[in-house]
Amino acid sequence: MTLLDKGLGPGWLLKLAADGSKLEQLKDLLAKADPQIRKKLEEELSEAVLDELLHFSRGLAADATAARFAFSLDAARLEEIYGLIGRGGLTEEVEEALLEFDRQVEDRRRRIRSRLEWRPARPQRRVDKSVSSRRYEPGDPGWFSGRLNDAPEMLGQKLAPDRAESIILALEISYYRYKDSLQAPTSFSPEISLRNTYFSQGLEPRVQFGRVGDFPGVEGYLLEQPEGGLRVLEFPLEDGTFNYLMFDGHHRAAALILQGQRTFEQVTVMHLNEVHEKFGLSEQDILDAIRDLHTHLYMTDDPVPKEAEE
Numbered sequence: 001m002t003l004l005d006k007g008l009g010p011g012w013l014l015k016l017a018a019d020g021s022k023l024e025q026l027k028d029l030l031a032k033a034d035p036q037i038r039k040k041l042e043e044e045l046s047e048a049v050l051d052e053l054l055h056f057s058r059g060l061a062a063d064a065t066a067a068r069f070a071f072s073l074d075a076a077r078l079e080e081i082y083g084l085i086g087r088g089g090l091t092e093e094v095e096e097a098l099l100e101f102d103r104q105v106e107d108r109r110r111r112i113r114s115r116l117e118w119r120p121a122r123p124q125r126r127v128d129k130s131v132s133s134r135r136y137e138p139g140d141p142g143w144f145s146g147r148l149n150d151a152p153e154m155l156g157q158k159l160a161p162d163r164a165e166s167i168i169l170a171l172e173i174s175y176y177r178y179k180d181s182l183q184a185p186t187s188f189s190p191e192i193s194l195r196n197t198y199f200s201q202g203l204e205p206r207v208q209f210g211r212v213g214d215f216p217g218v219e220g221y222l223l224e225q226p227e228g229g230l231r232v233l234e235f236p237l238e239d240g241t242f243n244y245l246m247f248d249g250h251h252r253a254a255a256l257i258l259q260g261q262r263t264f265e266q267v268t269v270m271h272l273n274e275v276h277e278k279f280g281l282s283e284q285d286i287l288d289a290i291r292d293l294h295t296h297l298y299m300t301d302d303p304v305p306k307e308a309e310e
Helices: 012-018 020-032 035-057 064-084 091-117 161-178 217-223 250-258 275-279 283-291
Strands: 154-156 197-200 206-208 231-236 242-248 268-271 296-300
Touching: 012 020, 012 035, 012 064, 020 035, 020 064, 035 064, 035 091, 064 091, 091 161, 091 283, 154 250, 161 231, 161 242, 161 283, 206 217, 206 250, 217 250, 242 250, 242 283, 250 296, 268 275
Parallel strands: 197 242, 206 296, 231 268
Antiparallel strands: 154 296, 231 242
8 A cells, every 4th residue: 555646657746746736745745744654655655756667668769869858857856755765875876777768768879770781691592582571462382483473582661760760669668568467458450460569589680481380480380270379468549549569470471462462360378467477478578579569571481589479
């Protein structure tokens, strides 16, 4: 049980500190509270101050320069709250939050550049660089050529860097808002399609076209419909819509796209408030997946670098 009205997520303490009347009420409450209640209030305020620093340090800002400037004002307000409860200065904590903020912003941008700049190192035998996925007409495997009606090398289209960053930020904000919430919105009848689904595939945005041993690759899923489907994580967005991040099923998804489908079927939808316990994915697993997202997949001859992808 808490003694403070923490509002709706990060920022509630800063709003309180910026409101002179509410700050005076807090001072009065601390002055008049009996020792046990005061101790509880001090613990909650101390935790809230550190939570605000942690939230800032995640780098969830579209304009990093403006966010850093605003934080200089916010830090002063947090210092004032810390002083009310007799805690020491926040200098070291503020400096560490700023350093971590910069690290997170740079890591996000570095990963975006990595995804957009990556291309297959060697020419691919079973795909055609001259064929655009937008103009590709789905067909059956052409066994004489060893190709799928001269399949395109790349499925989907690359995002512009600023668009990719805005999507990643939206998903990270959604994750931190709802990961521990019992009130997380869920879609009633989700439509998982190319319009609202992003791929997250680790080191490289690619899928293996041909079959290797028992691993079917895209080719195998074109020849035989898989029993299972995709596995995606659902993110509620601020505008009331949902986006999806694909964790498993990239080869199956590529096969469906080549067959002309734009909506995915047999999808397992994971929700933010159950993904840790029910599916065993850690916070770092999800953050890595978000920052690895892309909207394009290269089809290559080489086996994908990640084992047991499907």
